[in-house]
Amino acid sequence: MGFLAYVLRRLAFLGLVLVGVSLVVFFLLRGMPGVDPRAAYIAPGLPISPDALSALRKELHLDEPLPVQYAYYVADLLRGDWGYSRTAAQPVLDALLGRLPATVELAVVAVVLSAALGVPAGIVAALRKDRAADVAVRVLSITGISFPVFWLGIILQLVFFYYLGTLGLPSLPSRGRVGDLVALQYPLGAVTGFYVVDSLVRGNLPFLLSALSHLVLPSFTLSLISLAAVVRIMRASMLEVLRQDYILLARSKGLPARVVVLRHALRNAITPVLTTAGTTLGILLGGAVVVETVFSWPGIGRLAAQGILNNDSVLVVGFTLFVATMMVLVNLVVDVLYAVVDPRVRY
Amino acid sequence: MRIIRLGTSIRLVQALLAATLVVATAIPASAATTDTLVWDIAAGPQYVDPVMGTTAQANVMVVQNVYERLVWYDGPGTQPIPWLATGWEVKDGGRRYIFKLRKGIKFQDGAELDAAAVKFSFDRAVLLDDPTGIGSFFPTGTAAPGILKGAWEFSKSFGAGKEYSQAAVDRYLAAGAVKVVDPLTVEFNLAQPYGAFLSDIATFMGSIVSPSYVVSHWTKPTDPARGFIPGVTAGQRDDWMLYHASGTGPYTLETFDKATANVVLKANPGYWGGPAGKIKPKLSTVIVRATLDQATRLLNLKSGGVDIADISTAAIFDVIDKKKWLDEGKIEPLVPGVTVPGPYPWLTIYFAKMSVKIKNPDGSVAPFQPFKDARVRRAFASAIDTADIRRNVFNGFAEPITWGLTPAQFGYDPKVKASYAFNLDLARKLLLEAGRDLGFGPDHPRDMVIIYNAAAPWQGYIATQVAANINKLNVGLKLDVKALSFTEYVNSWRSQLTGFSIHSTFSLTADPNSWLSAFGTSAGFWARTSSYDNPKADALYTKQFQALDPKQRARTISEMVQAVNDDVMWVWIGAATAYGQPTFNPNVLRSSVKGFYYNPTYQGFYFPALWKE
Numbered sequence: 013m014g015f016l017a018y019v020l021r022r023l024a025f026l027g028l029v030l031v032g033v034s035l036v037v038f039f040l041l042r043g044m045p046g047v048d049p050r051a052a053y054i055a056p057g058l059p060i061s062p063d064a065l066s067a068l069r070k071e072l073h074l075d076e077p078l079p080v081q082y083a084y085y086v087a088d089l090l091r092g093d094w095g096y097s098r099t100a101a102q103p104v105l106d107a108l109l110g111r112l113p114a115t116v117e118l119a120v121v122a123v124v125l126s127a128a129l130g131v132p133a134g135i136v137a138a139l140r141k142d143r144a145a146d147v148a149v150r151v152l153s154i155t156g157i158s159f160p161v162f163w164l165g166i167i168l169q170l171v172f173f174y175y176l177g178t179l180g181l182p183s184l185p186s187r188g189r190v191g192d193l194v195a196l197q198y199p200l201g202a203v204t205g206f207y208v209v210d211s212l213v214r215g216n217l218p219f220l221l222s223a224l225s226h227l228v229l230p231s232f233t234l235s236l237i238s239l240a241a242v243v244r245i246m247r248a249s250m251l252e253v254l255r256q257d258y259i260l261l262a263r264s265k266g267l268p269a270r271v272v273v274l275r276h277a278l279r280n281a282i283t284p285v286l287t288t289a290g291t292t293l294g295i296l297l298g299g300a301v302v303v304e305t306v307f308s309w310p311g312i313g314r315l316a317a318q319g320i321l322n323n324d325s326v327l328v329v330g331f332t333l334f335v336a337t338m339m340v341l342v343n344l345v346v347d348v349l350y351a352v353v354d355p356r357v358r359y
Numbered sequence: 360m361r362i363i364r365l366g367t368s369i370r371l372v373q374a375l376l377a378a379t380l381v382v383a384t385a386i387p388a389s390a391a392t393t394d395t396l397v398w399d400i401a402a403g404p405q406y407v408d409p410v411m412g413t414t415a416q417a418n419v420m421v422v423q424n425v426y427e428r429l430v431w432y433d434g435p436g437t438q439p440i441p442w443l444a445t446g447w448e449v450k451d452g453g454r455r456y457i458f459k460l461r462k463g464i465k466f467q468d469g470a471e472l473d474a475a476a477v478k479f480s481f482d483r484a485v486l487l488d489d490p491t492g493i494g495s496f497f498p499t500g501t502a503a504p505g506i507l508k509g510a511w512e513f514s515k516s517f518g519a520g521k522e523y524s525q526a527a528v529d530r531y532l533a534a535g536a537v538k539v540v541d542p543l544t545v546e547f548n549l550a551q552p553y554g555a556f557l558s559d560i561a562t563f564m565g566s567i568v569s570p571s572y573v574v575s576h577w578t579k580p581t582d583p584a585r586g587f588i589p590g591v592t593a594g595q596r597d598d599w600m601l602y603h604a605s606g607t608g609p610y611t612l613e614t615f616d617k618a619t620a621n622v623v624l625k626a627n628p629g630y631w632g633g634p635a636g637k638i639k640p641k642l643s644t645v646i647v648r649a650t651l652d653q654a655t656r657l658l659n660l661k662s663g664g665v666d667i668a669d670i671s672t673a674a675i676f677d678v679i680d681k682k683k684w685l686d687e688g689k690i691e692p693l694v695p696g697v698t699v700p701g702p703y704p705w706l707t708i709y710f711a712k713m714s715v716k717i718k719n720p721d722g723s724v725a726p727f728q729p730f731k732d733a734r735v736r737r738a739f740a741s742a743i744d745t746a747d748i749r750r751n752v753f754n755g756f757a758e759p760i761t762w763g764l765t766p767a768q769f770g771y772d773p774k775v776k777a778s779y780a781f782n783l784d785l786a787r788k789l790l791l792e793a794g795r796d797l798g799f800g801p802d803h804p805r806d807m808v809i810i811y812n813a814a815a816p817w818q819g820y821i822a823t824q825v826a827a828n829i830n831k832l833n834v835g836l837k838l839d840v841k842a843l844s845f846t847e848y849v850n851s852w853r854s855q856l857t858g859f860s861i862h863s864t865f866s867l868t869a870d871p872n873s874w875l876s877a878f879g880t881s882a883g884f885w886a887r888t889s890s891y892d893n894p895k896a897d898a899l900y901t902k903q904f905q906a907l908d909p910k911q912r913a914r915t916i917s918e919m920v921q922a923v924n925d926d927v928m929w930v931w932i933g934a935a936t937a938y939g940q941p942t943f944n945p946n947v948l949r950s951s952v953k954g955f956y957y958n959p960t961y962q963g964f965y966f967p968a969l970w971k972e
Contacts, residue, residue, distance in 0.1 A: 098405075099405065100617070101405040101617075102617065111618045114618065162652075166652075166655075169654070169658055170658065173662065174658045174661065174662050177662050177664075186655055186658055186659055186662075186664070187399075187648070187650055187652075187659065188619070188648065189619075192397065192621075192623075192648065193395070196613075196614075196646075305652055306652045307652075307655070308619070308650045308651060308652065308655065310616070310618040310619040314651065315618075317651060318620075318651065321402075321651075322402075323814075323845040325846060
C-alpha cells in the first residue's frame with residue numbers, strides 16, 4: 013500500500029473515531045437516565061419560568077427522538093456551533109480555540125523538558141544497567157510520576173516561589189503566563205498567541221524573559237507526567253541497541269565509548285522515544301487540567317476546570333470532544349511522520 | 360556530524376533555569392508598589408455588561424467600580440442615598456419617580472451624563488432582554504410583574520412567545536417607562552407601586568452607561584424582523600460591552616483578558632468625587648487575577664506578592680487561630696502581616712427544603728407524601744443540629760437565623776419566632792404520631808432518600824446527620840443518603856423527585872424582596888419547586904411589595920415570614936458570615952491595605968476606599 017493510500021485510510025478511520033467520540037459525548041450530555049439535559053443550560057439558583065423551560069425544550073429539540081437529536085447535534089458541531097459556555101461567556105469553540113495556544117505552549121515545553129531530562133537519564137541507566145545509577149534513575153522517575161501532579165505543583169511553588177522569595181533569593185513566579193506589571197508596562201501585540209514566539213517576533217525582551225520564567229514551574233511539573241515513560245523507553249531501547257552486532261563491531265574497531273554510544277547507539281535507539289514524545293504531547297494537551305489550575309495557566313485545561321466548578325456541562329463536554337479530536341489528530345500526524353522519518357517503515 | 364555531548368541537554372536546562380531565576384528577581388513583584396493593588400480572586404469576572412444577569416459576583420465587583428447608579432450606598436450604610444441623582448420625588452402613590460441629576464458629571468469616554476443617558480441605560484436593559492437579566496432581578500423576585508411600564512409586556516419575563524420586532528420595541532417605548540423631562544430630570548413610570556424600587560436601581564442592574572460609547576461600538580441589525588434603537592438590538596447580547604465599559608465611576612476598565620479572566624482597573628483621573636465630592640482613588644492600578652487554586656492564593660498572600668486573597672472558610676484555619684475563633688469567637692491571624700476583618704453579616708444562607716408533592720420520574724405524583732404532613736416537616740426540622748453544622752461545617756462562620764433573611768437585610772426581625780429547635784425526643788414523638796396516619800412505623804418501615812450534590816461535601820455532612828438522627832429514632836423511616844452528580848441533583852429537586860434536599864442561596868441586594876418571593880409565594884422559585892402554597896403569605900407579599908413606608912413594609916414582612924415559618928417548609932441552617940469583602944469567597948488582606956470598610960451590598964471591594972502603606 014502506498015503512502016498516500018495509508019494517509020487516506022487513516023483519515024477515514026479518523027472520521028469513524030470522531031463519530032464514536034461524538035456519540036459518547038452526546039449521550040453524556042443528553043442520554044443519561046434520570047437527568048434533564050436542560051439543567052445544563054440553566055444557571056443554578058437563578059429563577060426560570062415554566063414557559064422558558066418549554067422554550068428550551070423546543071430549542072434543544074428535546075421533543076424529538078434521541079437519534080434525531082443526535083443528528084441536530086452533529087449538524088451543529090459541523091457548523092462550528094458547539095454550544096454557548098456560561099463560564100466563558102463565549103461560544104464553546106471560540107473559548108477553546110482562544111485558549112489553545114497557552115496549552116500548546118506549555119505542553120510543547122513540557123515535552124521538550126521531559127526529553128531533555130529523560131533521554132540522558134535513560135542512556136545513563138542503560139549504560140549502568142543494574143548498578144546504582146540505573147536504580148537511582150528508575151526510582152526517581154517512578155517516584156516522580158507517582159506523586160500527584162497537584163501536590164508536586166504546590167511543593168514546587170512552596171520551594172521555588174515562597175521559600176526562595178522569603179529568603180530574599182531569586183524565586184520563580186507561582187502563577188500565570190506573564191508578570192502582571194510586565195504585561196502592563198510592555199504590552200505584547202499578540203500574533204500567534206504563543207507568548208514566547210510573539211515576544212521574540214516583536215522583540216519584546218522583558219515580556220519574553222517574564223514569559224520564560226513563568227513557564228518553568230508549570231512545564232516542569234507537567235513534564236513529570238511523561239518523564240518516567242521517556243526514561244523507561246529510552247533505557248529499554250538503548251539496552252536493545254547496545255546488544256546489536258554493529259555496536260560490537262564499533263567497539264571492536266576501538267572507537268571511544270562516547271562515540272559508540274552517541275553516534276551509533278543513540279541515533280538508532282531514539283526513534284521510539286520520538287514517537288512517544290509525539291503521543292505524549294497529545295496526552296499533555298488534555299492532561300494539563302490540574303497543572304493549569306494549580307498555576308493559573310490560562311489554557312483549555314483551566315477553562316475545563318472552571319467549567320466543572322461552575323457545572324457548565326456544555327463546556328466540559330465540548331472540552332472532551334475537543335481534546336479527543338486533538339488526540340486523534342496528533343496520533344495521525346505522529347504516525348505519518350514516523351513513516352516519513354523511518355525509511356524501514358513500509359505500508 | 361558534530362557529536363552531541365552527553366550532558367549538553369542537562370546543562371541547557373540548568374542554564375535556562377538560572378536565566379529565568381535571574382529574570383524573576385529583575386522583574387518587580389506584582390504587589391511591590393504602594394499605588395498598585397493586586398487581588399487573587401478565586402473566580403474572575405465573566406463579563407461586565409451591567410444589563411446581563413449574573414450569579415458571578417466578580418462581574419458586579421468590576422461594574423460597581425466602573426459604573427455608577429442614580430442612588431447607591433454611602434460607606435457601610437445599606438440604605439440607598441442620592442448618587443448620580445441629587446434627589447428624587449415620589450408621585451402618584453409610588454407609581455412615578457422623578458430624579459434630578461447632578462450637573463457636570465462626565466463618562467469615561469468624555470460624554471456628559473444627562474437624562475437621556477439614564478433613559479438609554481434602562482431602555483437598553485429592557486430591550487436587550489438578557490434571559491437572566493432585568494426580568495429576574497428587576498424587580499427582584501418573580502412573583503411580581505415587571506416594574507417598568509411596558510417592560511413586562513416586552514420581556515414576558517424571559518418566557519416563551521417573545522417578540523423582538525420593531526413594533527414590540529415601539530410599544531415598549533410608547534408605554535413611557537423612562538422619560539426625559541429636561542436634560543437633568545428623568546422620570547420613571549412604574550406598572551405598580553414598588554417598595555424596593557430604590558434598592559433595585561441601586562444594584563448593578565441600575566448602572567448608567569455612556570450612550571455615545573455603546574452606539575459607537577454597535578452595528579445596526581441586518582435582519583429587518585429585528586427591532587432596535589440606536590445602540591441596542593432587541594433581544595441580542597452586546598458582545599463589545601461584555602468586555603468593555605464606559606461609566607462615570609472612579610475606575611476605568613483598562614484590560615479584561617477573557618482567557619485569564621484577569622482585569623486591570625485604572626483610576627479615573629476625571630472622577631467627579633462622589634456625592635460629598637471627597638472620593639478620590641488613591642490606588643492608580645488595581646489588578647484582579649483569577650487564581651483558581653486556593654493553595655496558590657494562600658502562598659501569594661503569605662509572600663506579600665498580593666494584597667488581597669480569597670480564602671474560603673474551609674481553609675481559614677491556615678490563616679487564623681482555630682481554637683481562639685471557635686472557643687472565644689476571636690479572629691487572630693496566624694500569618695504575620697495579614698489581617699482578617701470581620702466577621703460581618705453576609706447575604707448568603709444555608710437551608711433545607713421539603714417538597715409536599717414528591718413526583719415519580721414520569722411526572723406523576725408519588726403515593727407516599729410524608730412532607731405533606733406538618734408533623735413530619737417539624738420532626739425533620741427538629742432532627743437537625745444546626746449549631747453543630749455551623750461550627751463543624753462552616754467553621755463557625757455562620758449564625759443562627761429564625762427565617763431566611765440575614766441580619767444584613769432590610770426587614771430582618773430577630774423577634775420572628777422559630778418554629779422548631781433541635782429536639783430528637785420531639786422528632787420521635789411527631790414521627791410516631793404521623794406514621795400512624797401515613798402508614799409507617801417501627802414494625803412496617805418505609806424507605807426514604809436524602810440527596811445531596813456530590814461536589815458539595817458540606818451538604819453531605821448535613822444529609823448524613825439528618826439521616827443518622829432520624830434512623831436512630833426507630834420510628835419506621837429508613838433514610839438513605841445519596842450523593843448525586845450536580846445535574847442529577849438539580850434535576851432531582853427541581854422536578855421534586857425527592858422530598859428533602861439541602862441548599863444555599865445568595866442575594867445581590869440587601870432588600871429581602873427576592874427571598875420573600877422565592878420562599879414565601881406560590882410562584883416563587885424555591886416554593887414552586889416544593890409545591891408550597893400559602894395564600895395568606897401571597898397576599899402579605901404583595902402588600903409589602905407595594906408598601907412605600909419602610910416601617911409599614913417591615914411590619915408586613917415580619918407578619919409574612921411568621922406565617923411561612925409556621926408552616927415549617929424550610930429548615931434555616933444558618934446565615935453565612937463574612938470576613939473581608941467577599942465576592943463568592945470571603946477574603947483576607949495584607950495589613951498594608953488601609954481604608955477598608957464592609958458593606959454587605961458590595962460585591963467585592965469598592966476600590967476608591969482603599970490605599971496602601
